[in-house]
Amino acid sequence: MSVTQEHDQNQPWTWAEETWREKLLKARAGRCLKPASWKNGARMAVAVSFDSDHETFELRNGGISISRLSQGQYGARRGTPRILALLEKYCVPASFFMPAVSAMINPEEVKAVIAGGHELGMHSWIHEFNSRLDHATERDLAFRAADMLEKISGVRPVGMRTASWDFSPYTLGIAREMRLLYDSSLMADDEPYELLEDGQPTGIVEIPVEWIRDDAPYVAMDRMAGARPYGGPAMVLDILQRELEHAWEEGGLFQVTLHPHHVGHRSRIFILEEIIRLAQSKGSVWFCTHAELAQYCAQECGLVTAAPAA
Amino acid sequence: MSVTQEHDQNQPWTWAEETWREKLLKARAGRCLKPASWKNGARMAVAVSFDSDHETFELRNGGISISRLSQGQYGARRGTPRILALLEKYCVPASFFMPAVSAMINPEEVKAVIAGGHELGMHSWIHEFNSRLDHATERDLAFRAADMLEKISGVRPVGMRTASWDFSPYTLGIAREMRLLYDSSLMADDEPYELLEDGQPTGIVEIPVEWIRDDAPYVAMDRMAGARPYGGPAMVLDILQRELEHAWEEGGLFQVTLHPHHVGHRSRIFILEEIIRLAQSKGSVWFCTHAELAQYCAQECGLVTAAPAA
């Protein structure tokens, strides 16, 4: 067989059906876990989350740009305090996902998050891309990250979010081995669902995210790469409001992912406040952490999870 | 002759006239097939289409990102059902173009499309780029795709749309060999036209598309590549409304290409609804599938097609 033929046989259009089916089934949406009704009969659930990457979004690239490291420090120094103050003002619980290194740099943020009644979730070791790791490395970093968050916060995390939503072929197996309650990195639905591994139920709840409901794609700036602020904050708010309004119409879940070093800026913090105000104006809304949401959905839908009892 | 000279002679500015003329004539717009009047005397024709790529938009790149595969699954799980419900609510027929692999993954979507009275059209095997294939491979994939769609749906497709509108030098010949009624991948007009091959009429109807009337360029997101959501949904709607209003003024065709995994999201589905409502508010409008449109234009303009009678 020639080199060219060999090359051709690696092309997607030459794959046998089992090849692409196997890829599809690695980690796939199973049954929907939207409960018959939300907690206390609320019409809508609202799960607000923050990825406290701070300095790690540059460290993971080598930590070369001092300017970008300072943008990360802004997140911890100005962004998170503004966010925590808003959450307190409106009595909204939220989930903070932190890379272990970010927690080590900013242990006082970890303490403030816990003290505020919020959830602390896993978010990789140093914001590394999982798909660049072998199984042993990804597994080792995941366990060490959980241990470190527990050590600093005093609470064992029950859920994870992969950095950059880079979910590798090993990630689901590791989450199962860690007996996590939920993951929040995938995008196959608006409502929570059970993750399937190779077609089999796993007992892991997926709380789906979407780039649509993430501030970074709209506002991240990287001078040396091509990322730019493509839309103003008014556009970002408009999109989130539309997502929220439609979730309300469907009686479903509204989930959002924000970053202290993005939304925590003076010209953007109103986005968070307006979203909270819009949700609260609806009346019948359950604000919950991701852990509470996963726990409730699992319970209402009779999902047997491997997670230790809360 | 030196290497440099040889290199120079391959540059476009060194080409002889026949070189660029040959490129131009490969597949080019011939006579306009806009009929004297639309069906039932309607002032405007509206042809709505959906490219149901779903998981294949990532599989065609190797199927490496589980996150992107989940975005594709969203299209089938949430996007298409929302779209089909809207089309039913407003009694609008549409055309769904599906890669064969997407149809194999989502056969129930194929059935729902057919059951709803919509058209199922070809859209490659696994969303491969045609221009990366040799003639035999492109031809083989095209025939297998048509067979697979027919096998799952029970209906032989009469039209095709190339994936990513990547129309190769072989595509038109293959479409002729398949005796297709129409293609919908090129952009030389607002109105249907006859395709010429090497300057000769082919009897194939082209239903022109444009990136302007496609949701993907505005909202597609690829973390690892540079694609970002550049404009909000309000901007997308504004552009489509302007295209539609001007089609109305001209008494012409308004054609649009949407994707279930893009427009099917909660914050974007209103774009489709508003477009339908605007068109219906005009009164004298013919909503048609691409196949009905091509058939009607061919008939009214006396085009002899090679397609089997419907």
Add this chain to the structure above:
Amino acid sequence: MSVTQEHDQNQPWTWAEETWREKLLKARAGRCLKPASWKNGARMAVAVSFDSDHETFELRNGGISISRLSQGQYGARRGTPRILALLEKYCVPASFFMPAVSAMINPEEVKAVIAGGHELGMHSWIHEFNSRLDHATERDLAFRAADMLEKISGVRPVGMRTASWDFSPYTLGIAREMRLLYDSSLMADDEPYELLEDGQPTGIVEIPVEWIRDDAPYVAMDRMAGARPYGGPAMVLDILQRELEHAWEEGGLFQVTLHPHHVGHRSRIFILEEIIRLAQSKGSVWFCTHAELAQYCAQECGLVTAAPAA
């Protein structure tokens, strides 16, 4: 001397002053050629131009994408006719810059442009980048392009616009050798100015352009490269209106560069109409071709040009 040292001495920060001064002076803005008053005492001059690249914007890249070639054909088939109709409706003269190959493909457009009383200007041979050519090649293509335009249109062009505004170190010398009246590719001012070559006056009028007043940066789409439509047509109009309003305030020139295959689309043609209407609403406005403008400025400012008398 080591390789590293040699490399370092080629870096801009190691240059001697004469090195960067020489680069600066290659083609630089000299004295301003804004006349004391515009023709017939008008307060503002408006010079509208169209770059009729059509198929050449893809041919110059190798002519590989049939889809992009069809977008170019749209420009000639739908875009230019819409534009010419609008110009006629509002009695506005304009300048059309055409690559020679575009004129060869679309000779009827050339004739319609001339018949409409508009100007035909040079715009390269096949939309090649000048900075990739040696002197002899650029010179040869320029002379052949002028000859070809004259042959098709019957009129010798008196001005040029480089393709993609890629003005090489040889371009100005070639323009002088051709005894051109003006160039329209550079951006050092809002008002016409005299070009200096190596610090010396050339008698060539520069009618400055800007990407700000060009439709392409906002709406061009290239699936395989990264170009996307970043802002909607309402944003483009807003920017042009602001440029025009400020030109009115200053009693200056408003110049704009549009493309039939961009602005000629149904959802964008209103941009041209609104700009014309806004200008005409001011009352005291001189609409002129680029050639008329250059001729008038040269005459009023006592510039001795090498161009043959009109």
Add this chain to the structure above:
Amino acid sequence: MSVTQEHDQNQPWTWAEETWREKLLKARAGRCLKPASWKNGARMAVAVSFDSDHETFELRNGGISISRLSQGQYGARRGTPRILALLEKYCVPASFFMPAVSAMINPEEVKAVIAGGHELGMHSWIHEFNSRLDHATERDLAFRAADMLEKISGVRPVGMRTASWDFSPYTLGIAREMRLLYDSSLMADDEPYELLEDGQPTGIVEIPVEWIRDDAPYVAMDRMAGARPYGGPAMVLDILQRELEHAWEEGGLFQVTLHPHHVGHRSRIFILEEIIRLAQSKGSVWFCTHAELAQYCAQECGLVTAAPAA
């Protein structure tokens, strides 16, 4: 040890804690230098700055594009005069940061800046990226740039801004050796702060900037690279107004970075005017240069700087 293992050990996720801590501490935000009240009891401080890069933004890339050089010349020829006229009209002092080469090309701009009562600050030699230089080269260029600005303006600069905010591991040490009063390149806060080097106080004031409050990310255009105007000027103004309004609410500093060759255009200059008008409408505002701001913050917060007395 294999090559692969060695490679792996250079990855961020394999770093020992001291490795990333050392990177973090190179130049980091220390104590906040926001004074108890602004000068004369003003509620808000407003520090407007302009980076007069002009031709150097292209020279630093090799000075190949004559078109881009002409865009730079526009900055000096049209942009700065418009800006200086506005600043005079509203009696607003500002800081102009100029690469030494830009000052050499445009000495009359230097004189007009000084004559207008504005500050002239350092901004590299030829807009080079610091992170591509070794220590000796960066140091040499910095000292030569300061000498050149002093020679042309008659005033020794007391502050610096790195080009493209590319702050190298050597930059802070060089600033200390130069006994500068302040730097304005980093982003860890909204308010001035003291810079720490390896965890130790330096006596250098940082006046933080942000890409959010910079015109370039929104409007810069580079035909050959991917930069495009992503948002219109109305979006830019909206963002700056939100930053300013929130600064007012907090009684803090509003700092902004603009470029004559960007904001100086006819369609953008209103952004500067509207920002000044909004600030002045607040009443209790202290408009200051960056040097005055740094001096005041240092004095009010008891910071011992190494800078010579003004």
